Amino acid sequence: MDKIRLGVLGAGNMGTGHIKNTAEGLSPHVVITACADIRPERLEVAKGLVPEIHTFTDGIAMMESGLIDAVLIATPHYLHPFFAKEAFQRGLHVLTEKPAGVQVSEVQKMNAAAKASGLTFGIMFNQRADKLFQKARAIVQSGELGAPKRFVWIITNWYRTQSYYNSGSWRATWSGEGGGVLLNQSPHNLDLWQWIFGMPKRVRAFVNFGKYHDISVEDEATIYAEYENGAVGTFITTTGEAPGTNRLEISGDRGKLVLEHGKLTFTRLPIPEREYCYTSEFGSYKPEATVEEYTFDAPDGHPIVLENFARAVLYGEELLAPGYDGICSLSISNAALLSAWTDSWADIPVDTARFDALLAEHCKNEKPRTEYTESAENTENLAKRWQVQW
Numbered sequence: 585m586d587k588i589r590l591g592v593l594g595a596g597n598m599g600t601g602h603i604k605n606t607a608e609g610l611s612p613h614v615v616i617t618a619c620a621d622i623r624p625e626r627l628e629v630a631k632g633l634v635p636e637i638h639t640f641t642d643g644i645a646m647m648e649s650g651l652i653d654a655v656l657i658a659t660p661h662y663l664h665p666f667f668a669k670e671a672f673q674r675g676l677h678v679l680t681e682k683p684a685g686v687q688v689s690e691v692q693k694m695n696a697a698a699k700a701s702g703l704t705f706g707i708m709f710n711q712r713a714d715k716l717f718q719k720a721r722a723i724v725q726s727g728e729l730g731a732p733k734r735f736v737w738i739i740t741n742w743y744r745t746q747s748y749y750n751s752g753s754w755r756a757t758w759s760g761e762g763g764g765v766l767l768n769q770s771p772h773n774l775d776l777w778q779w780i781f782g783m784p785k786r787v788r789a790f791v792n793f794g795k796y797h798d799i800s801v802e803d804e805a806t807i808y809a810e811y812e813n814g815a816v817g818t819f820i821t822t823t824g825e826a827p828g829t830n831r832l833e834i835s836g837d838r839g840k841l842v843l844e845h846g847k848l849t850f851t852r853l854p855i856p857e858r859e860y861c862y863t864s865e866f867g868s869y870k871p872e873a874t875v876e877e878y879t880f881d882a883p884d885g886h887p888i889v890l891e892n893f894a895r896a897v898l899y900g901e902e903l904l905a906p907g908y909d910g911i912c913s914l915s916i917s918n919a920a921l922l923s924a925w926t927d928s929w930a931d932i933p934v935d936t937a938r939f940d941a942l943l944a945e946h947c948k949n950e951k952p953r954t955e956y957t958e959s960a961e962n963t964e965n966l967a968k969r970w971q972v973q974w
Contacts, residue, residue, distance in 0.1 A: 588677070588894045591618035591652035593643045593667055595626035598681055599658035600633070602886065607633045610887035613894035620646040643667055647674045654679065654704070654897060656890070660754050661686050661762045665694035668907075672701035679706040679893045683771040684910025686762030687943065688918050689936040691911045698907060705907035706893040710885030711772045712779065712905050714972050716848050719878055720834065720841050721780045723850060730837030730856055735781045735809075735817035741828030741973050742769040742821060749799050750957055756799035759947040764793075764801035766917040770821045774913035775905075777819065781834060783912055784809035784817060786931045791924035796824025800950045807920045830974050839873065846974045848878040882972055 590606070592599045599619070606616050619630040620640040627639040640646040647655060647670060654677035657667050665685040668678045678698065684707060685691040698705040711717060723729050742765060754760030761768060792804040803824050809817035822828075832843040839852040851873050853860070860871045888904075895901040915932050922939045923930040 585653075585898065587613050587615045588897050589617040589651060589653045590614050590894075591620065591646050591649075591655045591676075592616060592630070592658060593620050593646065593655050594658035594660075594681075595619050595621040595623075595630050596658065599656070600626070600629055602656055602658065602890065603630055603633050603637075605884075605887045606890070610884075611891040611894060613898060614890055618646050618649060618651045644670060647671055647676060653677060654893075656708075657681060660760060661767060662760075665690040668694045668705075669697040672697045672703055672705075675701075675703070677704040677893075677897050678907065679708065679890065680907060680910070681708045682775070682910065682913075683767055683917075684907070684914050686767065686914075687936065687940055688911060688915055688934050689940055691914055692936075695908050695911060704893065704897045704903070706889065706896065706903050707905050707907045707910045708886065708889055709772060709775045709779075709905040709909070710889050711776060711972055713883055713885030713888040715880035715883075716843055716846070716878070716972075717776050717780065719848055719880070720832070720843060723841060724780055724834060724836070728850075728852075729834065729839055729841065730853075731858075732781060732811070732813070732815045732834070732836050734815060734833075734835040735777065735819075736831075736833045737773060737777060737817075737819050737821075738829045738831045739770065739773045739819070739821045740825045741830050742823045743826045743828055744769075744797070744803075744823040746797055749797055753953050755953075756797070756801050757953055758801060758943065758950050760953075761801065762943070763917065763921065764799065764803050765821055765823045766791075766802055766805055766920060769823060770805075771913050771917070773819070773821065774916045775909065777817065778912045778916065779909070781815075781817065782811065783915070784932060785812050786810055786929050787916065787919045787923055788929050789920035789923040791920065796822070800946075802921070802924075805920060805924075807916070809916075830972075844974065846879060846882065850876040850878070852876060884971055 606614050616634050618638040620643040655671045657680040664680045671678045749756045787807050787809045789807045791802045793802050795804050797803050804822040807819040834841040837856045842849045853871050892904045896903050918934045918939050919930040919932050925942050
């Protein structure tokens, strides 16, 4: 076998984008053999991209068809763990879209099912394919930056209009989507946060719900995080600010990294700052520093992650984005919402019972979405939207 037979579960914007990329040969070790969606009109779009595709209105029926080796889950968020567990039970490899799910408690069950199956499990964290983030991680993980001190990410260019939120009844609802900017747009950044800098021990979050849009979920959040070693982090995001900013700054004992405008700048100290602080005879002079700059071409990470997943299935290649990692970014967002709802610090690991109870309460009390227009975005626009925006 030199290609995996992939079934796409969910033919909305994301699923259609993956089908289009694969049809264009961007993931050469993948062939799309099947697609499932509850809406027949979406299946017709899939057939237009891959005429020989087999279509199903039932995802389980697709899994049991014998036509696929692996499934790519691109359904609404709550269904990611459910369908992943169903796929593992049927001997299928799984690549799920982000986020891993809505509740850490459900993702824990999904991860346990993946481990028991022994099958390949990946998640579509496409921004891990960006070489700027890979370089930043390599510098931090290698110790070149020294002991971590501070992480600050202002990621406020996830701009969305009211029309975007009106494009589906499930969007921007607790019961349908499970959250807002922290669960839909920022999982990429929350994943990169922990992938580069590590997981915090607790967070204190200040979150606004429906501040800029007619929605019940969050469209603005500021998270302050603390680490076991004394390092701190600040994360600021929103879908209601234009033009917005994407600036990541990471400080350590040996210098500072800044990622902005498609460039990584490493300001490197000659000796550790802590050593300089207690040995220098000068009261206010900073140590001399050298500056290194890095730029790379920005890829479309989706077909890269999918191809990597296929090669992991076929040849045992190491996964760029293991599915198990999805619980990390979700733990941060669950903790942030729990902190906001309780007006207190939230520890990581998250108090899943308390989070689940409060989420259920929000689902019960929210008003149903009555004004929306089901629509699909042009796939060319989507491809641009999914890339890292500086």
